[in-house]
Amino acid sequence: MAGFDLAREVSDKYSLRGMVFTKIREDILNGVYKEHEELKEAKIGKELGVSRTPVREALRQLELEGLVQIIPNRGAFVTGISAKDVQDIYMIRARLEGLCARWACEFITKEQMEAIEENVYLAEFHSGKGHMEQLAELDNQFHHILYEACNSKFLKHQLLDYHEYLLRVRRKALGTQTRATVSIKEHRAIMEAIRAGNANLAERLASEHMTNAYENLVQNGLYDVYKK
Amino acid sequence: MAGFDLAREVSDKYSLRGMVFTKIREDILNGVYKEHEELKEAKIGKELGVSRTPVREALRQLELEGLVQIIPNRGAFVTGISAKDVQDIYMIRARLEGLCARWACEFITKEQMEAIEENVYLAEFHSGKGHMEQLAELDNQFHHILYEACNSKFLKHQLLDYHEYLLRVRRKALGTQTRATVSIKEHRAIMEAIRAGNANLAERLASEHMTNAYENLVQNGLYDVYKK
DNA sequence: CATGTACTGAGTGTATACAATTATACATGC
DNA sequence: GCATGTATAATTGTATACACTCAGTACATG
Structure with a gap:
């Protein structure tokens, strides 16, 4: 569709960040990560075989998507849904x-x-x-x-x-x-x-x-x- | 309000990323950056006296806010509003x-x-x-x-x-x-x-x-x- | 002149090093 | 026992170095 959209397709699936973004998103939606679970940059990066940088960017985006909440200097947590x-x-x-x-x-x-x-x-x-x-x-x-x-x-x-x-x-x-x-x-x-x-x-x-x-x-x- | 919100307050004003985010956002809203103008990480970082890292994170967030569009390997551009x-x-x-x-x-x-x-x-x-x-x-x-x-x-x-x-x-x-x-x-x-x-x-x-x-x-x- | 190709440079993508902050454990004093 | 303080470890925040991509350009070739 004209190759222009705001978020979904924009996190290109072929950059590391895009893949990490997609992966974490799926894991949250599939319940791999429970609510309020902490998502540690280093740990996720290690699991996926990438450095912290793409993980950080992915988490920052997931924050705006509302799937995780980031507390400064504390970490990223899966948001709860009431x-x-x-x-x-x-x-x-x-x-x-x-x-x-x-x-x-x-x-x-x-x-x-x-x-x-x-x-x-x-x-x-x-x-x-x-x-x-x-x-x-x-x-x-x-x-x-x-x-x-x-x-x-x-x-x-x-x-x-x-x-x-x-x-x-x-x-x-x-x-x-x-x-x-x-x-x-x-x-x-x-x-x-x-x-x-x-x-x-x-x-x-x-x-x-x-x-x-x-x-x-x-x-x-x-x-x-x-x-x- | 209970110190929890999805986006606005979440980009804490006291981290560099939060400040950069706020600054670029204001500049776009105030017309400092015109529509379709390219936002270069290094240039903005230099202007604000920070490295590219917080600028990148801010841009990725502004993308999800819909204010900029990021084309992989190309750059970030102010979105047009028709x-x-x-x-x-x-x-x-x-x-x-x-x-x-x-x-x-x-x-x-x-x-x-x-x-x-x-x-x-x-x-x-x-x-x-x-x-x-x-x-x-x-x-x-x-x-x-x-x-x-x-x-x-x-x-x-x-x-x-x-x-x-x-x-x-x-x-x-x-x-x-x-x-x-x-x-x-x-x-x-x-x-x-x-x-x-x-x-x-x-x-x-x-x-x-x-x-x-x-x-x-x-x-x-x-x-x-x-x-x- | 048109076309293709290799080169180059600007800029983004990623990894890593270091600084700052926060959490944890343990000791100390009351 | 409980609170408080302090050292240490863990984790995030930021800066920087290097790799990769892509657009443009000069130049060779037809």
């Missing part, structure tokens, strides 16, 4: 996903529209078979397509941020079969609203899609881990 | 300021409520006298109080980001007398909705406050500088 944080993010996302869908009505390209339609069809197919792995991937893809389609680098950047951030929670909250079915119905409704160019409807549906996802998360009590 | 970017940010802010006002209804403390009321009174006073300097400061303050009152570190962080980001534009768009008057009326309405605990109204008013501010900006054609 239940309220999760709720906040879902509510913020509800607004922004709505805005994203609204803008998609205006800016979506033919190719993107086709990609969305294919995505929904595929999801409906895998849903019947109970392929949860593919469904999770398709869900990610659905949202990513919209993030591109909204044609706003800021909104896209923001939503990508929150999306990845919530992986820490969602990894544990693999959707139930029933939620998956409902979720896909909502995707279809959003898709059709966008195809019809109905911006108000698309915004409302996308926003509700988020609050529903959050309700589901809460009802299943799937993130007790993060209760403070 | 007219559409400005519009996008205002629309995003419209949603988030609304959410912020909604949450403030729930979480605002007695002290914060008093601070908001005092802020509005003062603004009404200075408005009559045409003290534009104080009005700008009070406007900042009004929003910052709400950012605290919403009780969400994520939302606060996000809104602070955009708020400072827009300084690059607003610096040139010093409000007109008439806009100032209207703006303060809107502040009062928001304040009263929060005091009444009317979340729906507060959210709507705060959101409209943003779209109005943007409309004003456009009508006065005050940011032609940023036209692509």
Whole structure:
């Protein structure tokens, strides 16, 4: 996409710093490093076979991503996510996903529209078979397509941020079969609203899609881990 | 506020990196560095009397803040802000300021409520006298109080980001007398909705406050500088 | 003249050395 | 026993040296 984005792709995967950044990020998201665990520059550098410099830079970036907190002269620590944080993010996302869908009505390209339609069809197919792995991937893809389609680098950047951030929670909250079915119905409704160019409807549906996802998360009590 | 925040205060003002970060950030916001200007590590380090290391770290952070773009092996460049970017940010802010006002209804403390009321009174006073300097400061303050009152570190962080980001534009768009008057009326309405605990109204008013501010900006054609 | 190629220099990427700060352990005094 | 002080180790903060990349340029070649 024109090779310009704010954060994600910018931490080029081929410099040492970029690789270290990606690695630590994954390790945090996958729970390799627990909350409040200290990340020591020398230790990580040794493990990855690099010096402290790229590790430091990666940590400084992860700080701004919100995944670690750096206390001057003390060190870097994995940030905690409380239940309220999760709720906040879902509510913020509800607004922004709505805005994203609204803008998609205006800016979506033919190719993107086709990609969305294919995505929904595929999801409906895998849903019947109970392929949860593919469904999770398709869900990610659905949202990513919209993030591109909204044609706003800021909104896209923001939503990508929150999306990845919530992986820490969602990894544990693999959707139930029933939620998956409902979720896909909502995707279809959003898709059709966008195809019809109905911006108000698309915004409302996308926003509700988020609050529903959050309700589901809460009802299943799937993130007790993060209760403070 | 409990000494914990994601980005702003985190770049401690007392380490070299923090100082460099703050300095470059200010220089960009104040227009010392023009758009697309290259920021060379050695040159900046020399000017500030520090080595390249803290400069590099500061630049990497500014990249994630969206103020500079780093091209691997090439350098750091001040990002451009297009007219559409400005519009996008205002629309995003419209949603988030609304959410912020909604949450403030729930979480605002007695002290914060008093601070908001005092802020509005003062603004009404200075408005009559045409003290534009104080009005700008009070406007900042009004929003910052709400950012605290919403009780969400994520939302606060996000809104602070955009708020400072827009300084690059607003610096040139010093409000007109008439806009100032209207703006303060809107502040009062928001304040009263929060005091009444009317979340729906507060959210709507705060959101409209943003779209109005943007409309004003456009009508006065005050940011032609940023036209692509 | 156009094109390709090797060279060069400016600038970033990384490693490492050293300084400053903080944490830990232990001794000392009350 | 508890607080306080001090020495030492561990860790981060900063500076610097060196390696690598890339854009531009001069020059050779067709």
